Amino acid sequence: MRLPGRLSAAIDVLTDVETRKRPISEALKAWGLNNRFAGAGDRAAIGNLVYDALRRRASHAALMGNDSARALVLAVAVRDWNEDPAALSASFGADSHAPDALSEDELARVVGEVPDDTAGFVLADVPEWLAPSLQRGFGDNWIAEGQDMAGRPSLDLRVNTLKSSRERVMKSLIRFTPAETAISPIGVTMPAGPGDARTPNVTSDEGYLKGWFEVQDQGSQIVAALAGARPGEQVLDLCAGAGGKTLALAAAMMNKGQIFAYDSDRNRLAPIYDRLKRNGARNVQVRAPQPDALDDLVGKMDRVVIDAPCTGTGTWRRRPDTKWKLTPELLAQRVGEQAALLLEAQRFLKPGGTVVYITCSILPEENDDQVAAFIAANPGFSSTPAAELWSVAFNTALPLGLETAQGGIALTPRLTGTDGFYLNALRLAA
Numbered sequence: 001m002r003l004p005g006r007l008s009a010a011i012d013v014l015t016d017v018e019t020r021k022r023p024i025s026e027a028l029k030a031w032g033l034n035n036r037f038a039g040a041g042d043r044a045a046i047g048n049l050v051y052d053a054l055r056r057r058a059s060h061a062a063l064m065g066n067d068s069a070r071a072l073v074l075a076v077a078v079r080d081w082n083e084d085p086a087a088l089s090a091s092f093g094a095d096s097h098a099p100d101a102l103s104e105d106e107l108a109r110v111v112g113e114v115p116d117d118t119a120g121f122v123l124a125d126v127p128e129w130l131a132p133s134l135q136r137g138f139g140d141n142w143i144a145e146g147q148d149m150a151g152r153p154s155l156d157l158r159v160n161t162l163k164s165s166r167e168r169v170m171k172s173l174i175r176f177t178p179a180e181t182a183i184s185p186i187g188v189t190m191p192a193g194p195g196d197a198r199t200p201n202v203t204s205d206e207g208y209l210k211g212w213f214e215v216q217d218q219g220s221q222i223v224a225a226l227a228g229a230r231p232g233e234q235v236l237d238l239c240a241g242a243g244g245k246t247l248a249l250a251a252a253m254m255n256k257g258q259i260f261a262y263d264s265d266r267n268r269l270a271p272i273y274d275r276l277k278r279n280g281a282r283n284v285q286v287r288a289p290q291p292d293a294l295d296d297l298v299g300k301m302d303r304v305v306i307d308a309p310c311t312g313t314g315t316w317r318r319r320p321d322t323k324w325k326l327t328p329e330l331l332a333q334r335v336g337e338q339a340a341l342l343l344e345a346q347r348f349l350k351p352g353g354t355v356v357y358i359t360c361s362i363l364p365e366e367n368d369d370q371v372a373a374f375i376a377a378n379p380g381f382s383s384t385p386a387a388e389l390w391s392v393a394f395n396t397a398l399p400l401g402l403e404t405a406q407g408g409i410a411l412t413p414r415l416t417g418t419d420g421f422y423l424n425a426l427r428l429a430a
């Protein structure tokens with residue numbers, strides 16, 4: 001397929017996403033099944049167009065004067081992919097799969113700029129109702145933070161030090177020109193390419209099948225390292241899900257000590273068994289959800305990790321559709337779940353133990369506010385100093401701007417080139 005056909009397909013997929021409230025991946029898959037002539041390169045390009053359209057949905061719509069799928073995709077082609085609008089429009093005539101040629105109005109709009117006096121939420125490409133919250137969290141930088149959250153993410157891998165080394169993994173993936181991650185000492189990264197660039201398919205690589213690495217954003221690797229689990233400790237991973245953090249903790253503990261991996265959702269936990277095997281993680285006991293699943297752990301844990309259910313606002317670059325689906329009700333629901341988990345986690349700690357609270361959110365309601373309320377109600381706990389956590393994990397000074405008012409650590413695409421994450425290590429007095 002040529003670009004006009006791909007644009008047309010992207011308009012169809014985006015319409016499907018928006019009207020049926022389908023996740024992007026599902027809509028893309030459905031399109032692929034109905035259009036089997038399309039190759040992998042076509043599908044990747046169409047996916048990129050749809051993701052880019054949603055990453056900057058608000059500013060694309062403001063520029064074009066409407067938020068139809070057509071307007072958004074045309075804006076991507078010109079603003080993000082640097083296509084010349086007149087040439088593009090002319091090329092539509094020669095392609096039977098192309099969208100209609102651009103109107104005079106579209107041609108004029110698509111080369112314009114979003115005026116500087118446009119509302120901040122449009123410049124930041126975030127939902128209007130979240131602007132006050134982001135402003136409170138990021139101060140004067142909130143628009144810049146939003147803009148970086150609307151970019152394309154890199155593909156990051158965490159080297160499994162139980163089985164391999166960074167050097168070996170990089171060598172095995174040399175065809176993708178991997179680079180070392182800037183902060184995580186065990187990370188490998190492949191920057192996102194422009195336009196129709198394809199994301200490397202690393203999970204069919206021999207090294208992946210042998211358990212040498214996992215696909216894991218550098219931000220997730222950093223918070224797993226900051227969790228500070230040491231060999232020999234007793235650790236409860238209370239929201240283990242498919243085990244992304246569990247695997248990183250097991251490697252950090254060099255398979256010594258014990259991790260109990262629990263999740264209240266059996267289906268989310270299901271992939272962990274195969275992943276543990278592939279990774280050679282042998283110090284993990286999976287606890288499937290049932291009423292007494294964790295009763296024997298009460299008062300015995302050195303560390304309880306809460307990788308909390310959250311809005312996922314830190315992952316907007318990867319899942320831009322969720323940015324526009326989030327509602328105040330869903331945020332309130334997540335905040336309630338997080339508070340309940342913080343309360344629940346305490347009972348498993350030994351005196352002197354630590355609750356490590358993690359989210360992949362950039363919203364203060366789920367991060368510092370949550371911690372402030374917890375410490376106010378539970379004065380036996382205090383935040384472990386952020387600088388201490390960082391120097392123990394990485395042997396370097398905490399970079400400026402990462403420490404939050406409540407002594408937590410916040411990562412963002414703008415600050416650390418990672419997904420957005422928050423961590424606060426709450427130590428119980430001995």
Ligand SMILES: C[S@@+](CC[C@H](N)C(=O)[O-])C[C@H]1O[C@@H](n2cnc3c(N)ncnc32)[C@H](O)[C@@H]1O
Pocket residue numbers: 238239240241242243244245246262263264265268307308309310337341
């Ligand atoms: C952010 S995800 C965890 C991701 C996982 N730790 C990883 O690194 O791949 C949050 C998880 O919390 C789980 N969860 C939600 N409420 C819970 C609860 N009350 N107790 C335990 N797990 C819960 C969800 O099922 C979900 O899998």
